[in-house]
Amino acid sequence: MSRQILRSDIDQMEKRYRANLINSLTGFKAINLIGTVNAQGQTNLAIFNSTVHLGANPPLMGFIQRPVSVRRDTHANILQTKHFTINHLHKGIMEQAHQSAARYDADVSEFEATGLTPYFSDTLPAPYVAESHIRIGLQFRQAIPIPLNNTILMIGEIIEILLPETLLSKDGYLDLEAAGSLTGSGLDGYHQPQKLERLSYAKPDQSISRIPFLQ
Amino acid sequence: MSRQILRSDIDQMEKRYRANLINSLTGFKAINLIGTVNAQGQTNLAIFNSTVHLGANPPLMGFIQRPVSVRRDTHANILQTKHFTINHLHKGIMEQAHQSAARYDADVSEFEATGLTPYFSDTLPAPYVAESHIRIGLQFRQAIPIPLNNTILMIGEIIEILLPETLLSKDGYLDLEAAGSLTGSGLDGYHQPQKLERLSYAKPDQSISRIPFLQ
Numbered sequence: 064m065s066r067q068i069l070r071s072d073i074d075q076m077e078k079r080y081r082a083n084l085i086n087s088l089t090g091f092k093a094i095n096l097i098g099t100v101n102a103q104g105q106t107n108l109a110i111f112n113s114t115v116h117l118g119a120n121p122p123l124m125g126f127i128q129r130p131v132s133v134r135r136d137t138h139a140n141i142l143q144t145k146h147f148t149i150n151h152l153h154k155g156i157m158e159q160a161h162q163s164a165a166r167y168d169a170d171v172s173e174f175e176a177t178g179l180t181p182y183f184s185d186t187l188p189a190p191y192v193a194e195s196h197i198r199i200g201l202q203f204r205q206a207i208p209i210p211l212n213n214t215i216l217m218i219g220e221i222i223e224i225l226l227p228e229t230l231l232s233k234d235g236y237l238d239l240e241a242a243g244s245l246t247g248s249g250l251d252g253y254h255q256p257q258k259l260e261r262l263s264y265a266k267p268d269q270s271i272s273r274i275p276f277l278q
Numbered sequence: 279m280s281r282q283i284l285r286s287d288i289d290q291m292e293k294r295y296r297a298n299l300i301n302s303l304t305g306f307k308a309i310n311l312i313g314t315v316n317a318q319g320q321t322n323l324a325i326f327n328s329t330v331h332l333g334a335n336p337p338l339m340g341f342i343q344r345p346v347s348v349r350r351d352t353h354a355n356i357l358q359t360k361h362f363t364i365n366h367l368h369k370g371i372m373e374q375a376h377q378s379a380a381r382y383d384a385d386v387s388e389f390e391a392t393g394l395t396p397y398f399s400d401t402l403p404a405p406y407v408a409e410s411h412i413r414i415g416l417q418f419r420q421a422i423p424i425p426l427n428n429t430i431l432m433i434g435e436i437i438e439i440l441l442p443e444t445l446l447s448k449d450g451y452l453d454l455e456a457a458g459s460l461t462g463s464g465l466d467g468y469h470q471p472q473k474l475e476r477l478s479y480a481k482p483d484q485s486i487s488r489i490p491f492l493q
Contacts, residue, residue: 064448070402073337076450083450086336088414088439090366091454091461091471093305093329115330116307116343118427119300122288127332146292151305154307154474158486165480176482186284199303203303204426209433211419212333218424224283224303231281235291235298236464239306246306246461248454251478254304254471259369261324261467265380267391271373275303276467 086112087249091256094247096259097126098148098181098190099140106190107136107174107183108163112247114149117271122221124201126183134169138206138217145203146187150195153243157253186223192263197241198225233278236261240276282493301327302464306471309462311375313363313396313405314355320406321376321396322351323388327462329364337436339416345428349384353421353430359430360418361402362434365410368458372468401438411457413440448493451476455491 073081081182086206099107104254113127128138128147141147153159159177167176174181174190191198201219208215231239239256248255263272288296309327316322328342341364345352356362367375374392382391389396389405396405399415406413418432423430445453453472461469478487 064445066441066443067399068441069285070437071436072315073395073436073439078335080450082334083336084439084446084452085337085436087450087452087454088364088436089329089331089339090308090310090459091306092308095305100335113330114304115328115342116301116304117424117429119297120284120293121427122296122300123427124304127330137446139315149303157474158477161486162480165482167482171482175306184282197303199306205424207422207424207431209332209420209422209431211433212336213340214332216422216424218426219358220285220426221288221300221303222285224288224299226281228279228281232298235295235302236467237299237302239302239463239467244305245474246469248356248471249476250478251489252451252454253474254446254455254460254461255474256463256469256471259372259468259470261378261464262373264457265377267380267382269385271376272428274466 091246091248091254094152094245096152096163096192096195097137098150098192099137100144100189101140102143105170106172106174107138107140108179108192110160110163117218123218124199124221125216125218128215128217128218136169138215141203141217144188146189147201147203148189148191149198149199149201150192151242151244153196153245154255156194157245184223191225196227197244238277259262292461298464301333306461306463306469308322309330309367309460311365311367311378311407312352313365313407313411314352315359317358317403320385321387321389322355323394323407324352325375325378338433339414340431340433343430343432351384356418356432359403361404362416363404363406364414364416364461366412366457368411368460369470371409372460399438406440411442440465440466448466
């Protein structure tokens with residue numbers, strides 16, 4: 064049966080119920096671990112489900128930072144050391160990644176607390192997750208405030224990509240399924256995607272054709 | 279074999295190759311149809327893979343609008359009539375949704391061109407997609423320019439949700455798999471997610487437990 068939920072219904076929802084529902088509405092979303100380090104060398108790792116592609120040239124990615132009315136290590140560290148990493152999840156590190164969301168004391172690294180391994184390249188100071196298969200190193204470019212709810216769009220420019228050679232198609236497409244990358248629903252759902260199709264570039268008065276995932 | 283790609287490599291990539299690769303890096307992402315209407319009543323439908331959850335209270339969602347250096351009907355219509363809809367894809371409308379990306383003339387509605395059916399509720403002027411299972415009606419709130427690449431974060435406040443009653447868990451979680459909602463990779467990959475786990479709220483010094491998808 065179809066259900067209509069209006070704004071007045073949303074306002075009356077219990078807080079956790081509303082968070083679950085509204086977080087489900089975007090559909091399946093990217094879930095990634097963001098690695099940072101502060102000026103004293105203390106590492107931090109946090110799970111985010113709000114990473115977004117902003118553009119390919121220059122190569123920009125962003126994520127939504129929740130209000131900094133309480134301590135937010137990821138945000139503070141990026142402002143201090145100007146770099147962060149984005150690391151894909153896979154099934155083998157799903158529970159450790161989820162656990163990184165716990166509110167640890169500031170002097171505890173989520174790497175140690177969850178048992179994930181920091182990996183440092185020569186390109187940037189922020190730590191990667193050694194266990195992750197697809198890893199992106201970014202230089203912080205801009206923090207754009209969203210006054211409507213005090214969140215912040217944090218933007219980085221990609222300066223390094225680490226990935227298994229075999230995942231990369233001749234046309235630049237990355238086989239995320241072969242990497243085992245996961246997708247998320249709501250606040251706490253984890254899913255493994257299964258290929259349907261890659262579809263050709265859409266043009267008016269021309270029908271779509273299927274293209275191979277790996278070329 | 280592991281591969282390291284540096285910023286100088288990215289800059290030298292052929293344009294389409296770079297677009298495929300950089301669009302793959304966020305991981306699997308939400309893909310949705312955005313429905314709008316202009317002041318003259320002409321409807322428009324466009325596929326986006328950049329919708330993002332901004333917050334539950336007030337209930338806000340956003341999407342990234344590409345530069346408006348060329349005609350962008352979605353953007354123009356939202357500024358004119360202050361509303362838009364976000365409609366989940368499922369396998370049955372995947373090809374029609376993909377086709378909505380074709381560059382039709384301004385006087386052609388993508389609803390007619392793709393064969394998808396506009397549905398109007400009494401709550402807002404923008405059209406929903408009748409064939410979609412999860413549909414969200416939004417009032418436009420703010421357009422935030424991203425000067426780094428001239429994209430725009432378009433933000434709406436949720437004023438209506440239409441969904442099948444059976445998808446809604448007692449705790450507000452929505453069963454997106456039962457809805458058949460898809461996830462996307464790169465610019466043109468479509469995937470059907472398979473459930474792994476819902477995991478309990480993470481706390482320090484407490485192990486994670488599994489929770490039922492539907493309660």
